Amino acid sequence: MSRIKQDHSRFRQIVHGKIRKNLRQFISRGEMIGKQGNDRVKIPLPQIELPRFKFNSKDQGGVGQGEGQPGDSLGSGDQQPGQGEAGEGEGDKGLEVDVTLDELAEILGEELELPHIEPKGAKQVVTEKDRYSGIRTVGPNSLRHFRRTYKNALKRSITMGTFDARAPVVIPIRDDMRYRSWKTESSPHSNAVVIYMMDVSGSMGEEQKQIVRIESFWINTWLKSQYRGISTRYIIHDATAKEVDEHTFFHTRESGGTKISSAYEVALRMLTEEYPSSDWNIYPFHFSDGDNWSLDDTSRSIKLLSEHLIPMSNQFSYGQVKSPYGSGQFIKDLRRSFPLDSADCTLVCSEIDNRDAIMGSIKTFLKAGR
Amino acid sequence: MSKHLKIHSLPPDLWSWRKKIEAVAIEEGLDFFETVFEIIPYDKMNEIAAYGGFPTRYPHWRFGMAYEQMAKSYAYGLSKIYELVINTDPTYAFLLEGNEVVDQKLVMAHVFGHGDFFKNNYWFSQTNRKMLDQMANHASRVRRYVELYGQSVVEEFIDVCLTLENLIDVHSPYIPQKREVKGRKVDLPEEMMGDDAAVPRMRAKEYMEEYINPSDYIEAQKRKQAEEKQKRARFPAQPERDVLAFLLHNAPLTRWQRNVLGVIRDEAYYFAPQGMTKIMNEGWASYWHARIMTQRGILDDSEIIDFADRHSGTMVMHQGRLNPYKLGLELFRDIERRWDRGQFGKAYHECEDMAARAAWDTKAMKGREKIFEVRRSHNDITFLDEFLTPEFCAEQKLFTFAHHPRANEWQIASREFAEIKKKLLAQLTNMGQPIIEVEDGDYEQRSELLLVHRHAGVDLQDDYAYATLKNLFSLWKRPVHLATKKKSKDLLISFDGKQIHLK
CATH class of the missing domain: 3.40.50.410 (von Willebrand factor, type A domain)
Known part of the structure; x- marks a missing residue:
């Protein structure tokens, strides 16, 4: 695992832990509802930010560039306009992290110690899926297995003595051809x-x-x-x-x-x-x-x-x-x-x-x- | 061998561009370390950027967090890191795989600008140019502690240190032997040495004693001495701006903790010059990429539109946002123009006729020389302090903004030159961090720690200050205090291990 992957998974672990620790609060405040995408939610998690002595930005103000008269609005809210500079990766904003619904369910399950559900009557519903899992000697050209084919051709020409190492030319014939084959797997689905x-x-x-x-x-x-x-x-x-x-x-x-x-x-x-x-x-x-x-x-x-x-x-x-x-x-x-x-x-x-x-x-x- | 391989990891066409651009840059007077370019895919780029340029850094989750944010913003097409350059010798620079040739050429020219700045700017004179190795050493040390003491223990400690990371004295590397301990000057006659109550007297005949050495004078001297003695007992003797160093030497830490704190402090010092010269450094690199690309035949005619698009993308100014690339570039150009036309010196400054000032041109042609001189000795603060002019502010449409509490919105406050300059300098002072010093390491003679915020008009953010104090307590292990001001009133924030007290 690369270093960044390790640090990243550690970060996710910490997010996981923080959410779990504050789950009751998240649930009762209903914070993630409405911040919901298809399969993920945004969770405000300022707890994860490292504090430091810093200026109160409202007290500080700043310098900007552009049109406008004194008194013109630059935007409202707590955040300074244009915080973080161009080309700079970090900006200290109110942190929000993305969590997938699966992760959230996992956290909920852990915290509430929920047992997994044993589905009933599920065996009837079956989904079928094709998987390439083998090799055979006939098939459509689109599924031709190039390497296997040439390997066979090479083997054959060596055994037949037609292979010349100084001029290595290998031409596959019909019998050398190999094709991918698939298996249909069915899995119960509930x-x-x-x-x-x-x-x-x-x-x-x-x-x-x-x-x-x-x-x-x-x-x-x-x-x-x-x-x-x-x-x-x-x-x-x-x-x-x-x-x-x-x-x-x-x-x-x-x-x-x-x-x-x-x-x-x-x-x-x-x-x-x-x-x-x-x-x-x-x-x-x-x-x-x-x-x-x-x-x-x-x-x-x-x-x-x-x-x-x-x-x-x-x-x-x-x-x-x-x-x-x-x-x-x-x-x-x-x-x-x-x-x-x-x-x-x-x-x-x-x-x-x-x-x-x-x-x-x-x-x-x-x-x-x- | 591996180094050699890396240099040639560029494809042939880029390699020849690199050679050409380098030659032009040297011809223009730029002076940089050997520069190694590498082409890397975007995920690698995000990774290196997340580590602040050093893929060998110690393990910590915040790098993972930075990585996630960058990866996401890349995936959504919000931002893309074009260029990454590391201040080491040789200088390493990374190009993003899949970018167009014109992008790569622009980045190379930009990188040589940075390289020149890193090598020649005074504020980088104390940086460790072998930082890659040192970072790797730091990392292996931290990893060893993780193995010995467990991940969460080490990680929590690093978190605590990081909250104090900005409490360093950015100027200390440039002051040779900052704390020279001088022996106290003693002017007592020899026989009275060691007697604390003794006061030096003038030699006098007995009947003249009361006149030559009047007793109220003697009393005053005694009092003064007592005060001085108390001062001597103060710890630290002078307020200490390098809070991390003070903790390193005086906090009750174990050896590995001391080492980790040292790592954090070293790295903070390494990155400090980049924070102190952000505007200049980006401005300088942008000045050179623009010049090399457009005036030295590097840019092909067919690439002009793409170049203009990238260049303006970097220079874009959002309302209410100060773009260091833009500000730096324009200011360097302004300086070059002024010195070319002789718009400096007593005669120019005393001229009050605006039209004459604007038309002022002595054909001095000292611009190029001047900007090279500026890049050698200045940092952002002195750069703006010395070269920001009212004309420049008006031309660049600079303004100050402030928060309007009743409307809860940010508003343009002023377009006055004096106001703008004051705000800018205040913003850049101490890299925009509050100045906080250790005032007393034995506060009230109870081994408590007193920090003082040198308040310069801007209050601290309360919740952050409380949380940081709590972390400081976990290092000092005795109550900690921070003297600051809130709404112009003195305020002492204390944390005694249980709760925050305000006084």
Whole structure:
């Protein structure tokens, strides 16, 4: 390993450690959400910078070059305009580091001591891949193995005595030709679907939704690291339920009442139509503040859960976010109806009182490794 | 043998360009060490740049961090390092593989400019030109400590040292035997030597004693002596700007720690002259690449557009950013022009007729001679102090900017020459680092350490100062204090091992 690779991997290790150490804080502040690219996030990590005695840049000011009148703005914010000079590699900025979602999942897994998930029913889904792994005597010219071919030709001409070391000319004939060959390998492949359901009735406020958002970001990060292909669906509900996209999911606010069963029905329809449980690992998550309109609907919801949703799913997770308006009743009803403490029970409930509770709640949901 | 091979690692066409450019540079009067060019791919370039030019440096994660940032910014097409030159003898310079020939020619011309500056500028006169070897020695020492004491232990210690890295006395290498210890002058008669309470008296007859040596005078003398004695007991005797050296000698460190601190200090001193001459050095190299390329037939007609594009890319000025390449180049050209036209000396400076000043031309033609003289003896501060003129500031559109707290934005503050010059010089003083000295290594007679920030109008950044003090404590192992000012009021920041106190 080259020197810079060593120093670089040491740097990544330190980043890893710092994130892990401050994970609770990162999670509760929700810092990385919104700084998310396709497969990586930017994390502000000023802790990694080496401090030194230096001037307060706001107090210092500086000299610049260009047009403008005294009083003209050069830009706002904490950072000096044009800090760091041309041709200079370093600039002391508020440090941000890039971390891939896989790395983040690894850190989360380490810190929360999460077990890896044992996918179920996965063997049916098989992907096929071709790999060049051998040599054969027939094949298309595009796969000709030049070196092997000439080696054979050389061997043949030596054994036949036609090879002249002073004028080394080797001409391959048909029998000398060698071609690459491939093998088709099939590997089992498992798919997962995550369904997020959220109560968007009037009693769920901005903060409650933010909590759900943060929690779902981390759950997604973890599940993505466990499955190669993962699809995510979103359902919102008040008295009625509908499927929405991610943005709408986190930004809708309705004022109606709450019928939990409506969401469960939509989810059930979605699952039976699109995700047969024999092929898919199914993870429904439902977040609400625990309010439900009527006892009737509660018993209807419980019935849907026990007869359909729970048996289909790897695990059904219910997170109850504390809100000043909600009664928090639903979780009590669930506790009464299901043996939540038993190890076989694939319904997992968690109460999330505030942002600090998110980390614990994530652990509750994911610790079974289902 | 290997050295020989390296010299010829350039492909033939570049090799012949290198020869041609070198010949032109020598003809123009540049004087440099033997220069070895190597062509390297971008990842190698990033790697060497991350190590500050020395691929043999000691292992530390911050080089990895720098590498990641450079690699990323290269990958996104944000920046590309064209050139890297190391101040050693022979001088090593790296060219980026895959660049166009015109780029490589420009870089070579630029590198010879740097080489001349490294060799001839006074501020580089004390640098170790065999630094490659020394860095390699440092590295193997650090590696050995890592093996002996474990990576995290050594690494944490290096981190601590690095936070204090800027506390050196950049001028000390140029002062021969800075601290000559002189014996105290004693003018006591011999029989009274060793008697601390004794005061030298004039010889007088007994009845004249009170008049010749009045008792209040004797008392005053005694007091003065006592004060002096206390001063003598001070430690360090004079405030010590080289904080690292003071710690090296006086902090309770183990031997390997002392060695590591010494490594950090040596390297800080090695890089200091480059920090002190950034504007001049880049300006000088740019002056020469422009001249050699455009006026000495190195540039082919077909390459003019590409050359102009690269050159202006280096010279670009962003609003609010001072480009050392641009400022240095323009100032050297300004000096050359002024000395060519005789715009210096008493008569010129006393002339108040602006039109006459602008048209001033005595055909002195001393410009070339002057800039060579300037590159020999000046550093950025003296360079700007002596040659920055109001006309130049106006022409270059320089301004000062300041932070406007209410709007939370940066605004252009002034275009006054005096203001600009003052700000520039302040910015360059001590390479833009606060001046901090060891005032007392036995503060309050409790072996505590007192540092003093020589406040020159700009406050320190609080959070950084606190964190740095904590690191200092981990070396000194007794409470540490920093006397500074905040909003013009005296402030003593202390760290006692548990928490920060402000007084």
